[in-house]
Amino acid sequence: METEAADQRAEPADDVTLDDVVSLCKRRGFIFQSSEIYGGLGSTYDYGHYGVLLKNNVKDEWWRAMIGERDDIVALDSAILQHPRTWEASGHLEGFTDPLIDCRACKMRFRADNLEDSSCGRKPSKRPGDTDACDLTDARQFNLMFETHMGAVRDDASAVYLRPETAQGIFVNFKNVLQFARRKPPFGIAQVGKSFRNEITPQNFIFRTREFEQMEMEFFVAPDEAERWFDYWLGERRRWYDELGIRPDHLRLRPHPTDELSHYSTATSDIEYLFPIGWSELEGIANRGDFDLRQHSEFSGEKLEYFDQQSGERYVPHVIEPAAGADRATLAFLVDAYDAEEVEGRQRTVLRLHPRLAPVKVAVLPLVSKEGMPERARALYEQLRRRLRAEYDEGGSIGKRYRRQDEIGTPWGVTVDGQTADDDTVTLRDRDSLEQVRVPIDGLADELVARLEAPWRSPKLEAG
Numbered sequence: 001m002e003t004e005a006a007d008q009r010a011e012p013a014d015d016v017t018l019d020d021v022v023s024l025c026k027r028r029g030f031i032f033q034s035s036e037i038y039g040g041l042g043s044t045y046d047y048g049h050y051g052v053l054l055k056n057n058v059k060d061e062w063w064r065a066m067i068g069e070r071d072d073i074v075a076l077d078s079a080i081l082q083h084p085r086t087w088e089a090s091g092h093l094e095g096f097t098d099p100l101i102d103c104r105a106c107k108m109r110f111r112a113d114n115l116e117d118s119s120c121g122r123k124p125s126k127r128p129g130d131t132d133a134c135d136l137t138d139a140r141q142f143n144l145m146f147e148t149h150m151g152a153v154r155d156d157a158s159a160v161y162l163r164p165e166t167a168q169g170i171f172v173n174f175k176n177v178l179q180f181a182r183r184k185p186p187f188g189i190a191q192v193g194k195s196f197r198n199e200i201t202p203q204n205f206i207f208r209t210r211e212f213e214q215m216e217m218e219f220f221v222a223p224d225e226a227e228r229w230f231d232y233w234l235g236e237r238r239r240w241y242d243e244l245g246i247r248p249d250h251l252r253l254r255p256h257p258t259d260e261l262s263h264y265s266t267a268t269s270d271i272e273y274l275f276p277i278g279w280s281e282l283e284g285i286a287n288r289g290d291f292d293l294r295q296h297s298e299f300s301g302e303k304l305e306y307f308d309q310q311s312g313e314r315y316v317p318h319v320i321e322p323a324a325g326a327d328r329a330t331l332a333f334l335v336d337a338y339d340a341e342e343v344e345g346r347q348r349t350v351l352r353l354h355p356r357l358a359p360v361k362v363a364v365l366p367l368v369s370k371e372g373m374p375e376r377a378r379a380l381y382e383q384l385r386r387r388l389r390a391e392y393d394e395g396g397s398i399g400k401r402y403r404r405q406d407e408i409g410t411p412w413g414v415t416v417d418g419q420t421a422d423d424d425t426v427t428l429r430d431r432d433s434l435e436q437v438r439v440p441i442d443g444l445a446d447e448l449v450a451r452l453e454a455p456w457r458s459p460k461l462e463a464g
């Protein structure tokens, strides 16, 4: 596995910009600014139809890797609001902070550890503190947890927090899972759900937002096996992105140096992707030791340990945590898939998504809206949609409809034309090669499902 030091300013290897992806997402209704009619709300985004389907596919693939293809992990969906003691025990109340600097002149806020890469409110843009007019405060610690109040009485006793990570909901359920799912180490608990962080500088579209979805798994192991499992999960998680078609030269593993490790961690590595903004974290994999279970034992008074009846051994399991972001992964898949090319003198924008991630797998199109073609196409669509996500589209010229499907990343297009009525065949168009072949309707669903299940490589690799 390739490992390199972080360099946020590294030049991207291709010319896809974040703006390209943002405008495609808006144009095709994947993702857009939230509360748009009110002028938007800072860094919150809404997912439209294709965005929902794409992100669901990302999450489904994660579940497939966690529980579909193995049997040592169980699923959990814990509440977003948890007992406030959870965050005392985890250290979030005390330490989940970023250093914050305000500018009294332009009223903007900056992360003190990120001033070099920030620009202030002035035009042309300057770095905070660069001009005499800047009036910066000293840095102070700012807690990133969103606080709200439970119940009708608004006092300190009723303060609760929107969870800043899904992991703690897993630790506080350790005993339940041990008992009810009858598991013993090594085993994992996996959870997907919303987390909230009052980030000082949310930016770069859905890369860093204040409300986002995480996909986290805590894997509980015997203490002397922790290192081995840490290495194992590094490999597994890297493989997940590889298999879903992310170009290998756009992925790397970055081990954290000791001074960057969280207080609970003995080793952490980030899987980074070469976003248009440079190499940035996609997923963190941490060896959390026994920190969390010990803390929750101490604060709750419940024993959170494992007793091995066979060996008579009692121990607090150590935890290996792969923590990924569903939105950030979705952005990486979109960036990696985005392509623009010229075909027969016309510009074509295409999302070369892995077919398993594509929001729609097959579009069924009547060549023209007459001679019984719409009826036949609609019937075929209804047949295909039982097996895989399909879409029927009869509006506009066939070229326009293909272009629309290319932009949402649909890997296959099926066109019903005049010949279909004679011999029950259709043309099958491939999104990437643009090859069109004549195939019988009989067996088409099987053929598409077989293609969907086949290994896949990004065609961008072939193009060099």
Ligand code: ATP
Residues within 6 Å of the ligand: 165, 197, 199, 206, 207, 208, 209, 210, 211, 212, 213, 214, 281, 282, 283, 284, 323, 324, 325, 326, 327, 328, 329
């Ligand atoms: P960063 O350094 O980017 O703030 P982190 O190291 O704090 O991230 P973790 O706490 O390890 O992040 O969370 C695991 C994953 O959750 C991250 O790798 C990322 O994919 C996702 N994530 C974290 N914060 C955000 C956010 N504000 N917006 C979108 N995704 C996020």
